[in-house]
Amino acid sequence: MDKGETIKIMQEKEPVSKNVEGIRVDSEEDMLTEDIVISDTCCVCLKETSNALACKKCREKIHTFCGHASKDDEMDILCTLCYRTKNVIEGKINSKINLEIQDKKMKMNSGKKISIASLGTTVRVIISDVDKGRGDSRNILAAIMSVTEDGFLPTWNF
Numbered sequence: 001m002d003k004g005e006t007i008k009i010m011q012e013k014e015p016v017s018k019n020v021e022g023i024r025v026d027s028e029e030d031m032l033t034e035d036i037v038i039s040d041t042c043c044v045c046l047k048e049t050s051n052a053l054a055c056k057k058c059r060e061k062i063h064t065f066c067g068h069a070s071k072d073d074e075m076d077i078l079c080t081l082c083y084r085t086k087n088v089i090e091g092k093i094n095s096k097i098n099l100e101i102q103d104k105k106m107k108m109n110s111g112k113k114i115s116i117a118s119l120g121t122t123v124r125v126i127i128s129d130v131d132k133g134r135g136d137s138r139n140i141l142a143a144i145m146s147v148t149e150d151g152f153l154p155t156w157n158f
Contacts, residue, residue, distance in 0.1 A: 045066055
């Protein structure tokens with residue numbers, strides 16, 4: 001393709017707005033009008049939606065059945081992405097709180113002094129939740145084989 005053909009094609013593709021001043025319109029009926037329909041599409045299923053429900057967080061349009069209602073207020077509807085994001089954040093916060101509670105329990109249990117016992121006595125030893133499996137018992141029976149100088153039991157090694 002040479003320069004002449006390229007220029008000719010570009011001139012054909014130029015907008016028609018250059019010659020608009022010379023056009024007269026007698027009535028609105030003569031004008032070509034297109035109804036511009038703004039279709040709302042659901043951000044979850046990508047189908048057209050007619051109702052005015054929107055996600056509370058991202059403000060995207062959603063169907064009633066595509067949204068997730070809040071436990072507190074049924075009018076607070078979230079899209080699937082915002083709902084999952086909210087659940088992930090809540091799960092992270094809850095796991096952090098539960099780990100802190102578990103840490104306090106473990107420190108409390110490990111900080112207990114075991115009472116004085118004599119040699120040969122059978123004692124019940126509580127197994128912490130972290131160290132036992134699901135089917136394991138909560139405590140075991142042990143016989144005292146040695147005692148420290150101050151009369152306390154030594155550290156348990158199983």
